Amino acid sequence: MATPVPASPPALTDFRRIVIKVGSALLVDSAHGRIKLAWLASLVEDIATLHARGCDVLVVSSGAVALGRTVLGFPKGPLKLEDSQAAAAVGQIALARTWAQILGHESITAGQVLLTLSDTEERRRYLNARSTLARLLDLRAVPVINENDTVATNEIRYGDNDRLAARVATMASADLLVLLSDIDGLYTAPPAQDPDAAHIPVVPRITAEIEAMAGAAGSELSRGGMRTKIEAGKIATSAGTHMVIASGHVKNPIRQIREGGRCTWFLTSANPVRARKSWIAGALEARGTLHLDEGAVAALRRGASLLPAGVKKVEGSFDRGDAVILRGPDGGEVGRGLVAYDVTHALRIMGRSTAEIETLLGVKGRSEMVHRDDMALGVE
Ligand code: GLU
Secondary structure (H helix, E strand, O other): OOOOOOOOOOOHHHOOEEEEEEOHHHHEEOOOOEEOHHHHHHHHHHHHHHHHOOOEEEEEEOOHHHHHHHHOOOOOOOOOHHHHHHHHHHHHHHHHHHHHHHHHHOOOOEEEEEEOHHHHHOHHHHHHHHHHHHHHHHOOOEEEEEEOOOOOOHHHOOOOHHHHHHHHHHHOOOOEEEEEEOOOOEEOOOOOOOOOOOEEOEEOOOOHHHHHHOOOOOOOOOOOOHHHHHHHHHHHHHOOOEEEEEEOOOOOHHHHHHOOOOEEEEOOOOOHHHHHHHHHHHHOOEEEEEEEOHHHHHHHHOOOOEOHHHEEEEEEOOOOOOEEEEEOOOOOEEEEEEOOOOHHHHHHHOOOOHHHHHHHHOOOOOOOOEOHHHEEEOOO
16 A cells, blocks of 8 residues: 555634535434434534634535435335435425524524535536525525435436535535544545454545545445545545545534544645636636726736626627636737626626616626636736
């Protein structure tokens, strides 16, 4: 086995936007199918500490199916698709209400967000979900996210919240993803099968060797085993998000991580904002061009968003969320960005002030033509 590059785990206080994924097995008592309230309150206490420090927190919570199946009296074991959809419909209500109540005890507002695979994979829907999350965070609310299991069929579902949480983390440009699990990290082999399995505290990079260490099994209530956690790690770390797997079988699990409790860190060398910008700059085919005036180019270079007022000419055929090229008065490319309006609306509002958007379009649209987070400038 190659000697891993020594790397020390980062401090929890270094992060400013954290996604915390909670598995069903931690949240729901398998014998009675009820939420473990005392444990959840201890986790929410940790969330409140992060929140009070100014950190943005998003929760990805499983447990809808586990809760609903008890209410509906389904027997143990795998469920048919329509039964798990029915169970999720029943359980999600209780799940969201409990999160809202317990976060409310800490004076934190919760917002429920249910996502499907296409919300994270299709660009327009992705941008929509992303701006909802951003707005909730601006308002200092904690989004409580789950897969929309009631409409997700086998072909179009994540099925496990580990990968969903990783996509949420990249979508929200989080710098840390915490997977709270029934195991305290990655071992050289599945510890239940191999008594000599050694715990790995830091994974600097996910290699084939690391992938081989993950066994396949998940527990009875949760769908993801270590394999889906490693998949989540690949999604997160390639987008500039660090990931940590820690045990949730303790009270105050986040405080335990901060105090050096056993866990496995998956490190990234990227930075989430830079990773997103390089995706915008390189990976997308531009569908149009916005020609900007001098003032807009200067404002962009100072880090501002592009407002309709600074756009002189619009070319191409694009939809909201498509990539467009931004050109200065001399025709040179200034950068690229994801445009917030389709071409018809862009033509109507170009050169006009933000205050006029509602009158011109009949709807209250976004103030920016291209938001600065959705923009990659040529020379930065
Ligand atoms: N979305 C499922 C639920 O809330 C859980 C998926 C998972 O366990 O990863 O019941």
